[in-house]
Amino acid sequence: MNLEDFAVSRRELVAGGSTVAALSLLGAPGAEAAAAGVRDAPGDDMLWYRQPAKEWTEALPVGNGRIGAMVFGGVAEERLQLNEDTLWGGGPYHPVNPDAKAALPQVRKLIFEGRYDEAQAIAKEKLMAVPVRQMSYQVLGNLLLSFPGLSEPAKGSYRRQLDIDAARHTTRFTVDGVDYERSVVASPSEQVIAVQLKASKPGKLAFDLKMDVPQTKHTVRSLPGDVLLLEGINNTQHGIAGALKFQGRVKVINGGGTVSSTPDSLSIRGGTEATILIAMATSYRNYTDVSGDPEAITSVQIAAAARKTFRAIADRTAEDHRAIYRRVSIDLGRNAETDKPTDERIGQSERANDPALAALYFRYGRYLLITSSRPGSQPANLQGIWNDSVNPPWGSKYTININTQMNYWPAEPTAMPEMTEPLIALVRDIAVTGARMARDMYGARGWVCHHNTDLWRATGPIDGPQFGLWPMGGAWLCLHLWDRYDYGRDAQYLANVYPILKGACEFFLDTLVKDPKTGWMVTNPSLSPENNHGHGEGSLCAGPTMDMQILRALFTVTAQAAGVLKTDAAFVAEVDALKGKLIPNRVGSQGQLMEWKDDWDAGAKDLHHRHVSHLFGLFPDAQINLDDTPELAAAVKKSLEIRGDKATGWATAWRINLWARLRDGDHAHSILRFLLGPERTYPNMFDAHPPFQIDGNFGGTSGITEMLMQSVGTKIHLLPALPSAWPTGSIRGLRARGACMVDLSWKRGVLAQARVVSAIGGSHEVRCGDVRRTIDFKPGKAVVLTGLDLRTA
Numbered sequence: 001m002n003l004e005d006f007a008v009s010r011r012e013l014v015a016g017g018s019t020v021a022a023l024s025l026l027g028a029p030g031a032e033a034a035a036a037g038v039r040d041a042p043g044d045d046m047l048w049y050r051q052p053a054k055e056w057t058e059a060l061p062v063g064n065g066r067i068g069a070m071v072f073g074g075v076a077e078e079r080l081q082l083n084e085d086t087l088w089g090g091g092p093y094h095p096v097n098p099d100a101k102a103a104l105p106q107v108r109k110l111i112f113e114g115r116y117d118e119a120q121a122i123a124k125e126k127l128m129a130v131p132v133r134q135m136s137y138q139v140l141g142n143l144l145l146s147f148p149g150l151s152e153p154a155k156g157s158y159r160r161q162l163d164i165d166a167a168r169h170t171t172r173f174t175v176d177g178v179d180y181e182r183s184v185v186a187s188p189s190e191q192v193i194a195v196q197l198k199a200s201k202p203g204k205l206a207f208d209l210k211m212d213v214p215q216t217k218h219t220v221r222s223l224p225g226d227v228l229l230l231e232g233i234n235n236t237q238h239g240i241a242g243a244l245k246f247q248g249r250v251k252v253i254n255g256g257g258t259v260s261s262t263p264d265s266l267s268i269r270g271g272t273e274a275t276i277l278i279a280m281a282t283s284y285r286n287y288t289d290v291s292g293d294p295e296a297i298t299s300v301q302i303a304a305a306a307r308k309t310f311r312a313i314a315d316r317t318a319e320d321h322r323a324i325y326r327r328v329s330i331d332l333g334r335n336a337e338t339d340k341p342t343d344e345r346i347g348q349s350e351r352a353n354d355p356a357l358a359a360l361y362f363r364y365g366r367y368l369l370i371t372s373s374r375p376g377s378q379p380a381n382l383q384g385i386w387n388d389s390v391n392p393p394w395g396s397k398y399t400i401n402i403n404t405q406m407n408y409w410p411a412e413p414t415a416m417p418e419m420t421e422p423l424i425a426l427v428r429d430i431a432v433t434g435a436r437m438a439r440d441m442y443g444a445r446g447w448v449c450h451h452n453t454d455l456w457r458a459t460g461p462i463d464g465p466q467f468g469l470w471p472m473g474g475a476w477l478c479l480h481l482w483d484r485y486d487y488g489r490d491a492q493y494l495a496n497v498y499p500i501l502k503g504a505c506e507f508f509l510d511t512l513v514k515d516p517k518t519g520w521m522v523t524n525p526s527l528s529p530e531n532n533h534g535h536g537e538g539s540l541c542a543g544p545t546m547d548m549q550i551l552r553a554l555f556t557v558t559a560q561a562a563g564v565l566k567t568d569a570a571f572v573a574e575v576d577a578l579k580g581k582l583i584p585n586r587v588g589s590q591g592q593l594m595e596w597k598d599d600w601d602a603g604a605k606d607l608h609h610r611h612v613s614h615l616f617g618l619f620p621d622a623q624i625n626l627d628d629t630p631e632l633a634a635a636v637k638k639s640l641e642i643r644g645d646k647a648t649g650w651a652t653a654w655r656i657n658l659w660a661r662l663r664d665g666d667h668a669h670s671i672l673r674f675l676l677g678p679e680r681t682y683p684n685m686f687d688a689h690p691p692f693q694i695d696g697n698f699g700g701t702s703g704i705t706e707m708l709m710q711s712v713g714t715k716i717h718l719l720p721a722l723p724s725a726w727p728t729g730s731i732r733g734l735r736a737r738g739a740c741m742v743d744l745s746w747k748r749g750v751l752a753q754a755r756v757v758s759a760i761g762g763s764h765e766v767r768c769g770d771v772r773r774t775i776d777f778k779p780g781k782a783v784v785l786t787g788l789d790l791r792t793a
């Protein structure tokens with residue numbers, strides 16, 4: 001039994017709440033309580049529709065980080081598609097290829113000789129992980145409710161909505177003079193999904209409950225106590241045996257009617273109100289231990305939740321959510337479009353002037369991270385936690401050559417630092433599994449993770465050398481560990497993660513090799529994700545620009561961290577020396593930023609490739625920027641122009657952030673409009689790669705933030721890329737590096753007022769347009785700046 005562990009993870013979840021309070025002390029708005037319950041107004045925090053969802057990408061997500069549901073809002077048939085974030089295929093495994101270490105010198109040599117296809121052939125045979133695929137995230141099942149006798153709702157009576165401030169889904173309609181209301185919440189404190197069904201006239205509530213489960217090995221049965229129990233074993237994948245037990249436990253708490261059962265269904269008749277509680281768990285304890293007890297976990301969760309009313313669970317859910325959600329507020333203006341149903345707004349967004357849709361997208365991005373990544377849960381994967389398939393696109397895994405990182409771009413600047421805890425926990429794990437990979441595959445110290453990982457923290461190169469043989473995924477994630485420190489400045493936390501940063505550096509101290517032609521120290525084998533350079537079939541190469549940029553950033557923050565912690569001077573000197581031998585950022589023959597060691601850009605197979613890996617140096621990093629490296633920034637601009645504005649969802653979102661860093665607000669906004677249009681946004685406002693991939697939602701949220709405020713080093717840039725489409729507005733509660741919080745408002749395209757406070761004090765340059773002021777902040781004391789000339793009050 002794991003009741004004790006379960007209690008610990010619940011304690012961790014509650015501990016997340018205390019961070020909340022600490023942050024709101026810093027002056028974040030909206031800590032005030034607001035009554036829960038169903039609000040009717042179209043609202044700035046509402047996704048709403050006049051018809052039920054037909055497709056999954058019309059259904060609406062609720063989640064508590066660990067478990068989630070997609071709610072369809074049907075009338076006669078309701079479907080709740082259910083997920084639990086540790087239900088993946090396979091079991092613990094170490095996917096090293098035993099031939100890799102011996103074959104590595106040969107692959108390196110061929111790459112240095114320009115024999116890329118030969119290198120790729122050997123890499124494919126000898127270097128790739130075994131198995132060559134990772135495990136995929138899996139759907140748990142569907143809870144199906146059918147309502148005998150309910151037909152077409154009265155004209156105009158139907159509405160379904162997701163209140164992203166209360167974290168509550170509601171469906172309402174009238175049939176034959178009876179008003180029906182159904183609410184769904186995913187409770188972080190109770191760890192259940194709770195559903196309430198109500199009819200306005202006595203005896204009018206009637207429904208049957210069953211489950212539809214696409215998993216191969218499972219049973220569903222009814223149990224005494226009005227319970228439906230799903231039990232199963234996860235799928236075997238790519239030769240890795242399914243090692244997880246899972247359960248979904250559904251209990252009906254009936255308010256008035258009678259409950260009967262068949263072996264695998266429940267029927268409720270003649271009531272007025274009912275509550276359904278859904279608990280889900282697997283036996284996953286960590287990536288090496290699958291001895292958890294889902295029976296115990298779900299029983300305890302259901303028993304505890306059953307002692308509360310739906311109202312109490314929903315109120316607490318709203319309170320927990322608002323404590324984070326309300327730290328930030330945004331207003332980009334509203335007009336007649338604002339009050340239209342969400343799907344109509346998305347459908348016409350590229351033609352209409354609807355600034356509030358961008359604000360809703362921003363808020364929804366924050367909602368989605370709060371509901372898919374909480375302390376104690378798994379990190380948000382390619383679909384957050386919402387997945388209806390046992391074979392989802394790209395396995396709904398963690399792709400760490402951009403996608404997982406993008407998921408977390410908005411976390412620090414939009415005041416959700418605790419949402420990064422699952423990501424940090426994942427990095428702690430892959431620093432361990434990746435140390436074995438570094439040793440067994442490369443004969444190196446430190447740790448490495450290639451372009452993907454999964455629940456089992458696999459770190460090997462997968463799929464094919466042209467995608468997977470990229471040793472930089474873990475190094476990039478380390479920058480998120482640093483950002484967590486840089487925004488919050490908790491030195492104890494930094495001391496705790498420092499060995500992970502150091503280990504990432506050690507791997508490259510051992511594996512960078514000297515380019516025989518130039519003498520630079522380079523990665524080899526590697527690639528510029530996932531771009532074919534036009535010299536052979538694949539993408540393998542040595543020392544692509546992105547690798548050099550990530551290493552420059554990693555070595556810089558590791559040295560900074562060692563400085564803060566007053567440790568490791570000799571190690572820092574070694575890392576600094578290596579940093580000086582990396583290939584610098586260079587401008588190529590088209591005036592572009594060179595993507596590779598050689599000037600290959602013009603001959604690349606796809607000039608409009610979705611990845612803009614070499615532009616990492618401008619965003620998310622800032623080693624290239626308009627002030628310090630104007631020629632390189634101009635080269636980035638040229639590269640962006642060549643690549644074009646339109647790309648897959650996440651790639652479109654990245655371009656918004658890049659144009660914002662180039663301080664071209666109107667250009668960033670024109671790309672944002674495309675992102676919010678129906679080609680890149682589904683009716684439920686999920687990002688369309690296509691298919692659905694949640695990174696675009698988070699990248700878009702980050703892009704909007706970057707248009708309004710940028711925090712680089714000790715500089716805070718206000719309204720760096722304000723588009724003419726948002727003449728008047730405000731944003732409050734943003735965070736900047738150095739434990740700062742920033743509120744700002746603008747009118748007619750010009751800064752009206754900004755309020756900046758640093759919890760720890762220190763010197764910052766605050767800038768708007770060309771006006772810059774260096775301010776020595778006193779800890780906790782706000783400075784108010786007014787007008788374009790940043791007058792202090």
Ligand code: FUC
Pocket residue numbers: 382394399403530610648650689693
């Ligand atoms: C990378 C991208 C794809 C997709 C996948 C999950 O491989 O190149 O576009 O986003 O990750």
